Amino acid sequence: MNRKSKIKTLGLFLFCRQGYEKDCAAEIQQVARNLRIPAYCKTIENSAYVQFICTDPNYDAAVLFEQVQFDQLIFTRQWFAITSELAELSDNNRLFDIEANVHSLNIKYSDVLWEVPDTDELKPLNRLTKSLNQISSKSNSFNFSDKHESNNVLHICFIGSTHCLIGFSPSNCTHPNSAGIMHLKLPHQAPSRSMLKLDEALRTFYPRRKQNQILKKGMCAVDLGAAPGGWTWLLTQYGVQVVAIDNGALETTLNESKLVTHIKTDAYKYSPEFPVDWLVADIADKPSRVFELIELWLENNWARNLIFILKLPMLQRFKFLNEHIINRLKEISQQEPNRRLCMKQLSHDRNEITIALLKT
Numbered sequence: 001m002n003r004k005s006k007i008k009t010l011g012l013f014l015f016c017r018q019g020y021e022k023d024c025a026a027e028i029q030q031v032a033r034n035l036r037i038p039a040y041c042k043t044i045e046n047s048a049y050v051q052f053i054c055t056d057p058n059y060d061a062a063v064l065f066e067q068v069q070f071d072q073l074i075f076t077r078q079w080f081a082i083t084s085e086l087a088e089l090s091d092n093n094r095l096f097d098i099e100a101n102v103h104s105l106n107i108k109y110s111d112v113l114w115e116v117p118d119t120d121e122l123k124p125l126n127r128l129t130k131s132l133n134q135i136s137s138k139s140n141s142f143n144f145s146d147k148h149e150s151n152n153v154l155h156i157c158f159i160g161s162t163h164c165l166i167g168f169s170p171s172n173c174t175h176p177n178s179a180g181i182m183h184l185k186l187p188h189q190a191p192s193r194s195m196l197k198l199d200e201a202l203r204t205f206y207p208r209r210k211q212n213q214i215l216k217k218g219m220c221a222v223d224l225g226a227a228p229g230g231w232t233w234l235l236t237q238y239g240v241q242v243v244a245i246d247n248g249a250l251e252t253t254l255n256e257s258k259l260v261t262h263i264k265t266d267a268y269k270y271s272p273e274f275p276v277d278w279l280v281a282d283i284a285d286k287p288s289r290v291f292e293l294i295e296l297w298l299e300n301n302w303a304r305n306l307i308f309i310l311k312l313p314m315l316q317r318f319k320f321l322n323e324h325i326i327n328r329l330k331e332i333s334q335q336e337p338n339r340r341l342c343m344k345q346l347s348h349d350r351n352e353i354t355i356a357l358l359k360t
């Protein structure tokens with residue numbers, strides 16, 4: 001393993017859901033332990049970020065960009081390697097200090113993200129970063145390289161009104177949105193806000209492909225735990241035929257749709273008549289029970305692609321996932337190399353995570 005990156009860094013900055021700092025830290029530390037990288041994490045409760053620091057000068061935290069698959073880091077929504085911390089920016093000329101620091105770093109980058117951890121307390125800083133972004137692009141503050149010359153993204157992250165951290169990440173393992181937050185609009189016809197979870201999962205796990213290639217007319221899907229029907233509705237927007245399984249009621253327009261068959265039954269008692277293109281599942285139940293059901297679908301090859309939610313009501317979410325879910329999922333995806341595994345707590349996920357097993 002190459003232990004050092006070309007640029008000396010102070011550690012990694014990881015964005016996560018507010019309240020999930022310990023899980024995010026436990027996960028990255030486990031990854032580092034597996035790679036035998038000596039490191040520790042600094043966490044502040046409810047800050048929505050974690051700092052990961054290597055303790056051995058022979059290692060640089062930025063090597064994790066090469067060693068870890070970003071879409072398999074569950075609790076990290078966005079990350080960058082920290083090159084500098086500016087704790088006392090001048091109140092009326094922040095951009096001047098930032099520009100001077102970035103120029104002194106001597107790194108190449110082809111894009112910039114202005115970021116703020118996702119907490120209610122820090123929300124007002126988004127207005128500040130928006131305006132700094134506008135001013136800096138008007139005044140050409142930064143020297144962007146061509147994409148073929150550098151694939152680095154420059155990150156400028158505010159954790160206070162005069163306190164920011166600067167760093168970089170390779171674009172191929174960077175979330176395209178600031179702090180890993182996808183801002184999606186709920187269509188007024190959608191039966192539930194849950195629809196946004198599936199929409200975000202599809203956009204995140206298939207970033208470079210068109211949605212209408214992976215979901216199209218003629219395909220069949222099963223939606224387990226479908227009511228009131230947000231996921232079913234989204235699938236029908238692509239012309240996909242959906243069998244919706246839930247004892248609860250679906251929104252009336254879905255019952256009228258020729259694309260939807262609602263079966264009022266228990267998801268654990270249902271099996272499909274023939275293998276389907278998609279299994280999607282958002283069942284409000286214990287995660288171990290839902291996962292057993294997913295394993296049954298996998299063993300029987302009942303679906304080509306699977307996207308499912310695991311609720312995490314417990315306190316130590318990473319510990320639970322590590323002991324009961326992650327290794328099994330990795331085993332499954334290794335047995336079938338043409339099945340890609342993605343696991344993430346997406347920005348529309350609440351106390352839950354989204355897992356996808358997708359045919360490549």
Ligand SMILES: C[S@@+](CC[C@H](N)C(=O)[O-])C[C@H]1O[C@@H](n2cnc3c(N)ncnc32)[C@H](O)[C@@H]1O
Nearest residue numbers: 192194225227228229230231266267282283284
């Ligand atoms: C979060 S809601 C699903 C929302 C849905 N994805 C949407 O977009 O509208 C969870 C659903 O799981 C269903 N559910 C819980 N246990 C179930 C079971 N054993 N079989 C089928 N559905 C179940 C509930 O009835 C509830 O409608």
